[in-house]
Amino acid sequence: MTIKDFRDVIGGGLLILAGAAAAVAATGYGIGSPGSIEPGFFPLLLCGVLVLVGAGIVWSGIDTTGNAPRAEAVRLNPWHLWCLCVVASGFILFGLLLPVAGLFLTCFVSISVVGATSRLLKPLGALVTAFVLAVVAVVLFRYLLDLQVPAWPWGG
Amino acid sequence: MWDNILLGFSHAGTIVNLGYALVGALLGTLIGVLPGLGPLATIAILLPFTYGLEPLSALIMLAGIYYGSAYGGSTTAILMSLPGETASTVTVLDGYQMARRGRAGVAIATAAIGSFVAGTFGTLLIAAFATPLTTVAIGFGPKDYFALMTLGLVGAVSLAAGSMLKSVAMVVVGLLLGLAGTDSNTGLQRFTFGLPQLWDGIDFIVLAVGLFAFGEIYSTLAERSNPDARTSPINRLWPAREDFRRMVAPILRGTGIGSILGVLPGAGISMSSFISYSVEKRVSRNPEEFGHGAIEGVAGPESANNAAAQTAFIPTLTLGIPGSPVMALILGALMIHNIQPGPNVISSRPELFWGLIASMWIGNLMLVLLNLPLVGIWVKLLSVPYRLLFPGIVMFSCIGVYASGLASFDLYLTAVFGAFGVLLKVLRFEPAPLVLGFVLGPMLEENFSRALVLSDGSLMTFIDSPLPLAMLCAAVLLVVLMMMPKQRANRDEMFADE
Numbered sequence: 001m002t003i004k005d006f007r008d009v010i011g012g013g014l015l016i017l018a019g020a021a022a023a024v025a026a027t028g029y030g031i032g033s034p035g036s037i038e039p040g041f042f043p044l045l046l047c048g049v050l051v052l053v054g055a056g057i058v059w060s061g062i063d064t065t066g067n068a069p070r071a072e073a074v075r076l077n078p079w080h081l082w083c084l085c086v087v088a089s090g091f092i093l094f095g096l097l098l099p100v101a102g103l104f105l106t107c108f109v110s111i112s113v114v115g116a117t118s119r120l121l122k123p124l125g126a127l128v129t130a131f132v133l134a135v136v137a138v139v140l141f142r143y144l145l146d147l148q149v150p151a152w153p154w155g156g
Numbered sequence: 157m158w159d160n161i162l163l164g165f166s167h168a169g170t171i172v173n174l175g176y177a178l179v180g181a182l183l184g185t186l187i188g189v190l191p192g193l194g195p196l197a198t199i200a201i202l203l204p205f206t207y208g209l210e211p212l213s214a215l216i217m218l219a220g221i222y223y224g225s226a227y228g229g230s231t232t233a234i235l236m237s238l239p240g241e242t243a244s245t246v247t248v249l250d251g252y253q254m255a256r257r258g259r260a261g262v263a264i265a266t267a268a269i270g271s272f273v274a275g276t277f278g279t280l281l282i283a284a285f286a287t288p289l290t291t292v293a294i295g296f297g298p299k300d301y302f303a304l305m306t307l308g309l310v311g312a313v314s315l316a317a318g319s320m321l322k323s324v325a326m327v328v329v330g331l332l333l334g335l336a337g338t339d340s341n342t343g344l345q346r347f348t349f350g351l352p353q354l355w356d357g358i359d360f361i362v363l364a365v366g367l368f369a370f371g372e373i374y375s376t377l378a379e380r381s382n383p384d385a386r387t388s389p390i391n392r393l394w395p396a397r398e399d400f401r402r403m404v405a406p407i408l409r410g411t412g413i414g415s416i417l418g419v420l421p422g423a424g425i426s427m428s429s430f431i432s433y434s435v436e437k438r439v440s441r442n443p444e445e446f447g448h449g450a451i452e453g454v455a456g457p458e459s460a461n462n463a464a465a466q467t468a469f470i471p472t473l474t475l476g477i478p479g480s481p482v483m484a485l486i487l488g489a490l491m492i493h494n495i496q497p498g499p500n501v502i503s504s505r506p507e508l509f510w511g512l513i514a515s516m517w518i519g520n521l522m523l524v525l526l527n528l529p530l531v532g533i534w535v536k537l538l539s540v541p542y543r544l545l546f547p548g549i550v551m552f553s554c555i556g557v558y559a560s561g562l563a564s565f566d567l568y569l570t571a572v573f574g575a576f577g578v579l580l581k582v583l584r585f586e587p588a589p590l591v592l593g594f595v596l597g598p599m600l601e602e603n604f605s606r607a608l609v610l611s612d613g614s615l616m617t618f619i620d621s622p623l624p625l626a627m628l629c630a631a632v633l634l635v636v637l638m639m640m641p642k643q644r645a646n647r648d649e650m651f652a653d654e
Contacts, residue, residue: 007582011584026346029346034608035612043347053321054325057322057325060321083374084575087374089571091557094558095565095566098558103555111547114550118546137551145208147559
C-alpha cells in the first residue's frame with residue numbers, strides 16, 4: 001500500500017480533523033433528539049458527513065494495487081509563500097492603519113508596501129502608483145461616494 | 157406576462173436605473189477584458205459599494221457586471237486567444253482562428269449578435285416561467301425545501317469540474333461556515349471562537365473576497381503570468397450576408413441548449429458552450445472547417461453561454477436557490493438589502509423582480525449598441541501592464557471589505573480566508589461549491605428543524621410524501637450515476653476538452 005497523491009491524503013486528513021473538532025464543539029451546544037433538536041444537532045450531522053468524505057478523499061489518494069506510479073512530493077515553493085505573505089500583509093496592514101491614519105495614508109503606505117515587495121514594481125514606481133491610487137481613493141470613496149471613514153489622521 | 161414585463165420596463169427604464177445598467181455593463185466589460193480578475197471576484201469587490209443604492213438599482217448594476225464580463229471575456233478570447241473566464245474557452249477555438257484570418261471584427265460582432273438573440277429569448281423564458289414556478293413553490297413546506305436544496309447542492313456538485321468528493325467536502329465546509337454566529341432559535345453562539353466580531357456570523361463579502369479576489373491576486377503574482385498583449389487588428393465589424401446566413405441556425409440551437417442547461421444547478425455556462433460547440437460540429441456539412449475559423453463555432457457557443465447566463469436566474473429568483481457561485485453572490489446582495497429570496501419576492505416586490513428581468517434585456521441591448529463600437533477602446537486597455545493594475549485591485553478589495561462592515565476585523569478575516577483559499581488551491585480543492593453551501597447553510601438548517609418539529613421528530617417525514625421523496629431519490633441517483641466509472645471518464649474528458 002503506497003500513497004499515490006499526497007494532496008488527497010493531506011486534504012482528506014485536514015477535513016477529518018476539522019470535522020472532528022467541529023463535532024466536539026457541536027456536542028457542547030447540546031444535541032437533543034430528532035423530537036426536540038438543540039443547536040448542536042444539525043452541525044453534528046454535517047460533521048459526520050465531513051469526516052466520512054474526508055476519509056473517502058484520503059482513501060482515493062492511497063494505492064492498494066501496488067502498480068501506481070510513485071507520488072510526487074508536495075513542495076512548498078518559497079516564492080509562492082512570499083506572494084501569499086505579500087497579499088495577506090496588504091490586507092492586514094490596511095486594517096491596522098485605517099482607524100488611526102485615515103484613508104489617504106493607509107492606501108499610500110499599504111499599496112507601496114505591496115507594490116514594492118511583490119517585485120513587480122521598482123520602489124519608486126510603487127510609491128508613485130500608491131500616491132496616485134491614494135488620491136483616487138480619497139476623492140472617489142470619501143468625497144464622491146461618502147464612505148464613512150476619515151480621509152486624514154485628523155479626520156475630515 | 158406582458159403586463160409584468162411592462163411593469164418591469166417602467167421601473168428599469170428610469171434614467172437612473174438605465175444609468176446603473178450602463179455603468180454595470182461597462183464595468184463588467186472592462187473587468188472581463190482585463191486579465192486576472194473574473195466576474196466572481198469583481199462582483200464580490202463591488203458588492204459593498206451598492207449598499208447605498210436602491211435594491212433594484214443595486215441588482216441591475218450587479219447583473220450588468222455579470223453579463224458585461226461575459227461579453228468582455230469573449231472579446232479577449234477572440235482577439236488574443238485569452239479566455240477571460242471559463243465560459244469563453246470554447247470561443248477561442250474558432251474565434252481566434254477567425255481573427256488570425258483577418259475576421260476579428262466579424263467574429264466579435266457574431267458573438268454580440270448571438271448573445272443578444274439568446275439574451276432576448278432567455279429573458280422571455282424567465283418572464284414566462286417565473287409566475288407558474290413561484291405558484292408551485294409557494295405551496296412548498298419545510299421538508300420540500302430541504303429536499304430541493306439538497307438536490308440543488310448535489311446537482312451543483314456532481315456537474316461541476318474536478319473531483320466530486322472534494323466538491324462535496326467544500327459544500328459541507330461551506331454549510332458549517334454558514335452556521336457560525338448566533339443561532340436564530342436559541343441565541344446561542346456557535347463556532348465563534350469567543351470573538352464578539354463573529355456573533356453576527358461571517359460576512360459574506362469577507363468570504364467571497366478572501367476566496368476569490370485574494371486568490372486571483374495571489375495566483376497572478378505567484379505565476380508571474382504577464383499576458384501577451386499582441387492583438388489582431390480589427391478591420392470590419394459588420395458580417396456579410398453569407399455570414400448571417402450561416403450563423404442563424406447555430407444561434408438558435410445554441411440558445412435552446414443554453415436555456416435548458418442554465419436552469420440546472422451547477423451545469424451552467426461553460427458546459428452549455430461546450431455542448432453547443434460539439435453539436436454544431438456534428439451537424440455541420442463541413443466539419444473540417446471547425447478549428448480553422450468556422451463562424452458557426454463562435455455563434456453557437458456564444459449564444460449558448462449567454463442563454464444559460466440568463467436562465468440561471470430562474471431558480472435563483474423564484475426558489476431562492478442559487479445554481480452557481482455568481483448566483484449565490486446575487487442572492488447575498490438581496491439579503492443584504494433585507495429581502496428574503498424565495499417565491500415571495502415576486503408577489504411582495506413585483507417591481508424589483510420584473511425590473512431586474514427587464515433590465516437584463518436592456519443590458520444586453522446596451523452591450524450590442526454601445527460596446528460594439530467601443531471595441532477599439534477595450535482593446536487598448538489590454539496593453540495596460542498588470543504591474544500597474546494589481547495595486548489597484550488590492551486597494552479596491554480592501555476598501556470594499558472595510559466598507560461592508562466598517563470594521564478592521566473583517567480585513568484580518570479576509571486575509572485568513574485568503575490563506576485558506578491558497579491552501580485549497582495547493583491541495584487542488586475547488587472553492588466555488590463552498591460559497592453555495594455558505595449561502596444555503598442557515599436556510600437548510602432552518603427547514604430541516606422546522607420539518608422535524610412538524611413531524612414530531614420523525615425523520616421519515618422526508619421520504620413519506622411524494623415530492624421530497626422524488627427529489628431526494630433524484631439526488632441519490634445523480635450521485636450514483638456520477639460515481640459510475642464510465643460516466644466519470646466521460647465527464648473528465650468533457651472538462652479536459654475545455
